[in-house]
Amino acid sequence: EQINKGHYEHYMQKEIHEQPESLITTMRGRLLRGGSSKAKSVILGGLKDHLKTIRRSRRIVFIGCGTSYNAALAARPILEELSGIPVTMEIASDLLDRQGPIYREDTAVFVSQSGETADTLLALEYALENGALCVGITNTVGSAIARNTHCGVHINAGAEIGVASTKAYTSQIVVMVMLALAIGGDAISSEARRDAIIEGLFDLPNKVREVLKLDMEMKDLAKSLIDEQSLLVFGRGYNYATALEGALKVKEVALMHSEGILAGEMKHGPLALVDENLPIFVIAARDACFSKQQSVIQQLHARKGRLIVMCSKGDAAAVYPGLSCRAIEVPQVEDCLQPVVNIIPLQLLAYHLTVLRGYNVDQPRNLAKSVTTQ
């Protein structure tokens, strides 16, 4: 066991730090830079016979649980943008509870690290019965979801041992961004956008290496939060998923109440919680939502909220002039890739909070790596 952990104390710590490498493995052989005359492109071998059908679908439905659901949520906007197809989200158990409508014209994408989660697997059976084209995105070759879907993509992140998913999350997002690029195909109107994303993917492992340098800063932040009861995480747009996933990490391993909140919903309830004591983490990425997020920060500040702001490098002073609060500065990347970078400080925070609070990082109380019963 010690050998597998290398020089790390815990699997979760190792898996967080190996993300530059796991992302490289995920992308290996799948991105083409093209020559001077050739366009950049993405090749997902497991989908090649089905891409035409996917492009013709009336709707794409993402289905998953826990972290895998959050990864799909992070990829949803770019898939909508590049495919022009409506993308809806389903938590597997909820789809089953409602027996929600799934049609033959749907493409149902099943996202699961283990490929064995009972709820996701039952939702797959349900979608197959209803005639949808079923695509699997898993980390486990030969798993039930990989076997029973019509086609799919392996995320190739390597074995993940820590119960709290970290490197699988970032690799899942990257696979789904590549899926969006593949479905978007060669539409001229979005060529520049696709090229920028592909270049961004090539450079992503470097940016992840850079953001991992925040390790000690996040440990320091964890020290200041060690006795808190609760942590709110506000995000929107591409980083709504980051807010949900960051809060899930803190809840799962540090056993601290944490809630990811869609910042656009702030005034419809969460604002009532704001006072000078409750720590609030706000993600303010430089994307189309930036000015809206600045206004959220302003409103939280006006109510004396205890803010921690995550923003792009060099942006701390620009986020909200005159505001003095803790800023976590991260490298800026293409908007749809920002969730990959932005989750890492939150993974580190959850990890350090857990160790400092004296809890079991790799096997949190009451949780299992793969939930194979309903």
Ligand code: G6P
């Ligand atoms: C469990 C794990 C989570 C995981 C979820 C879905 O709850 O503790 O970390 O996100 O299952 O697992 P899957 O293997 O389907 O991604």
